[in-house]
Amino acid sequence: MKAVLLDADDHYRVAELDEPAPGPGQVAIRVAYAGIQWGDTMVRDGHFPVARPFVPGFEASGHVVAVGEGVDASRIGEPVTALTMAGAYAEVVLAPAVLTLGIGELLPRTAAGLGWGAPTAYDLINTAAQVRPGESVLIHAAAGGVGTLAAQFARLAGAGRIVGVVGNDLRADYAARFGFDRLLLREAFPAELGEEKFDVILDPVGGSTRHAGLAQLAEHGRLVAYGNLGSYEPVLANTNDLLMQGKSLVTYNSNLLSQTHPERLADSFRRALGHVADGRVRVDITAEYDLADLGIAVQHLAEGTTHGKSILRVA
Numbered sequence: 001m002k003a004v005l006l007d008a009d010d011h012y013r014v015a016e017l018d019e020p021a022p023g024p025g026q027v028a029i030r031v032a033y034a035g036i037q038w039g040d041t042m043v044r045d046g047h048f049p050v051a052r053p054f055v056p057g058f059e060a061s062g063h064v065v066a067v068g069e070g071v072d073a074s075r076i077g078e079p080v081t082a083l084t085m086a087g088a089y090a091e092v093v094l095a096p097a098v099l100t101l102g103i104g105e106l107l108p109r110t111a112a113g114l115g116w117g118a119p120t121a122y123d124l125i126n127t128a129a130q131v132r133p134g135e136s137v138l139i140h141a142a143a144g145g146v147g148t149l150a151a152q153f154a155r156l157a158g159a160g161r162i163v164g165v166v167g168n169d170l171r172a173d174y175a176a177r178f179g180f181d182r183l184l185l186r187e188a189f190p191a192e193l194g195e196e197k198f199d200v201i202l203d204p205v206g207g208s209t210r211h212a213g214l215a216q217l218a219e220h221g222r223l224v225a226y227g228n229l230g231s232y233e234p235v236l237a238n239t240n241d242l243l244m245q246g247k248s249l250v251t252y253n254s255n256l257l258s259q260t261h262p263e264r265l266a267d268s269f270r271r272a273l274g275h276v277a278d279g280r281v282r283v284d285i286t287a288e289y290d291l292a293d294l295g296i297a298v299q300h301l302a303e304g305t306t307h308g309k310s311i312l313r314v315a
Ligand SMILES: NC(=O)c1ccc[n+]([C@@H]2O[C@H](COP(=O)([O-])OP(=O)(O)OC[C@H]3O[C@@H](n4cnc5c(N)ncnc54)[C@H](OP(=O)(O)O)[C@@H]3O)[C@@H](O)[C@H]2O)c1
Pocket: 037, 038, 039, 116, 117, 120, 140, 141, 142, 143, 144, 145, 146, 147, 165, 166, 167, 168, 171, 186, 204, 205, 226, 227, 228, 229, 230, 252, 253, 254, 255, 301, 304, 308, 309
């Protein structure tokens, strides 16, 4: 089969490899499309150490071609979307059966766009922050895959005011399609917010942004830390102050959840998929690349020249 390898020199190349066979609890999927996400830039740049050469690719759509021990054989032929641990930039990928969901009539192209971002955005709003009707929500990286989905899930949860933070005006125009009441440029955060406080802040940025976010929380507010786009500097919070103000700093880690409680992640993935399938939530695919162009695709993501969701066409 054709697959894309990430080499030790950070270059991607198409190679011919043997098709993998599913082990216990796994399915093999013939890949139609694979989703591209921020994790690809982190793997390329060494923030997730993996032995090279390595076939990346963490989300795929396609159909099941084989099942491992303990997996219902009637799944063979099922059109699916899956969260994978690696290997989705290839014609065949292995995925845990529990994280492989049937997509029914949903187009494989759309289904590939859900990826880890969909259960993550769902969980940030509903599980980690537990947004209540009327609450205000501030979303950083608002024009990205997770940001655009989180705004929609927040609206479905009954959020009141939703404010997004983006890198530039073009990205603000794009994010405006997803229900934000206001969009703010990154350099204007937090100064332009003045005394405005938020019940919930979604923070994949870290560093000074996280510090500023804690100050911008309303009483009983929750800041969910779920990434380090801007900085890996440790952020220290005074828990006595947080306690007196009833503020909470919560974290969310879907990768860890997939290992400790995969059925919980699957449940959120299924709920997110249901909202996309019934049209209440939109996965916006704005860029599609050939297998051989993965390097260009990841570079575009890293440089911020794309918005919404990018996918790779495999079949
Ligand atoms: N914890 C988890 O379980 C989990 C799961 C999935 C994703 N994530 C994290 O969620 C974040 C977004 O992922 P994604 O897949 O939605 O990515 P994406 O679609 O590639 O979007 C990345 C976003 O980050 C923004 N950004 C880039 N550099 C930034 C910086 N220095 N400061 C602030 N914003 C910056 C970009 O837009 P602007 O330039 O407009 O701000 C863009 O909207 C990543 O940090 C990823 O690791 C975490």
